[in-house]
Amino acid sequence: MALADLLHTDDDFVPTKALLVVAHPDDIDFGAAGTVATLTDNGVEVVYGLVTSGQAGEPAHLSPDELREIRQKEQTDAAAIVGVTELHWLEFPDGHLVADLELRKAISRLIRIVRPDLVITQTPVRNLDRIYAAHPDHLAAGEATVSAVYPDARNGHSFPELLDEGHEPHAVPRLWLMAGNDQNLHVDVTDAIDRKIEALLAHHSQNDARADGLPGMIREWAEANAALAGYPGRAIESFRLVNTE
Numbered sequence: 001m002a003l004a005d006l007l008h009t010d011d012d013f014v015p016t017k018a019l020l021v022v023a024h025p026d027d028i029d030f031g032a033a034g035t036v037a038t039l040t041d042n043g044v045e046v047v048y049g050l051v052t053s054g055q056a057g058e059p060a061h062l063s064p065d066e067l068r069e070i071r072q073k074e075q076t077d078a079a080a081i082v083g084v085t086e087l088h089w090l091e092f093p094d095g096h097l098v099a100d101l102e103l104r105k106a107i108s109r110l111i112r113i114v115r116p117d118l119v120i121t122q123t124p125v126r127n128l129d130r131i132y133a134a135h136p137d138h139l140a141a142g143e144a145t146v147s148a149v150y151p152d153a154r155n156g157h158s159f160p161e162l163l164d165e166g167h168e169p170h171a172v173p174r175l176w177l178m179a180g181n182d183q184n185l186h187v188d189v190t191d192a193i194d195r196k197i198e199a200l201l202a203h204h205s206q207n208d209a210r211a212d213g214l215p216g217m218i219r220e221w222a223e224a225n226a227a228l229a230g231y232p233g234r235a236i237e238s239f240r241l242v243n244t245e
């Protein structure tokens with residue numbers, strides 16, 4: 001099936017290069033790894049930007065430096081499973097993210113380097129029905145990324161120092177928000193769901209303790225999304241699509 005036929009939405013835009021920006025290692029894999037695999041299967045180049053390295057995660061007896069090393073390797077392995085080999089680590093402090101100008105500038109720099117026509121990030125809007133998806137770091141990463149897409153990355157006046165570094169402005173025409181309200185894009189990930197589960201299981205430090213139940217849970221989520229979106233029997237990841245043109 002062609003990529004356009006797997007993107008159920010009113011928008012006829014088909015991306016050629018996508019940048020995902022999230023707060024933590026494993027956020028992409030929970031929210032969008034099926035979509036990433038579907039994109040790379042269809043020739044779309046996909047790049048990851050990780051705002052933190054998950055250095056405040058589990059297990060708690062490890063030091064932040066040890067956790068950083070483990071979690072970067074796990075995310076790199078998970079990325080390879082869904083066809084992604086370019087990862088950028090922004091090295092902000094896990095657990096203390098704020099959508100301030102420093103974070104907006106770092107993400108704007110990444111957008112100007114990667115020059116994607118699609119950015120996928122976390123919703124900046126707190127959904128009280130999905131409180132785990134609304135971790136404060138996720139909201140901050142989402143808010144800063146949306147602000148970087150519009151207006152910072154495209155506006156040469158936003159951060160003149162980026163111009164001095166040689167990073168020309170770049171306009172990203174589409175944003176897809178993970179875990180967002182008012183979802184209006186439903187990506188058919190039926191052929192990618194096994195790789196999404198494999199990618200999640202690559203985050204051993206986070207998921208080994210629940211590895212038995214995780215595959216069933218992920219399939220149930222994707223099938224429930226599909227039923228809700230009107231595609232029963234399929235597996236779906238849903239997003240809020242934003243046209244920024």
Ligand SMILES: [Zn+2]
Nearest residue numbers: 023024027135
């Ligand atoms: Zn997270």
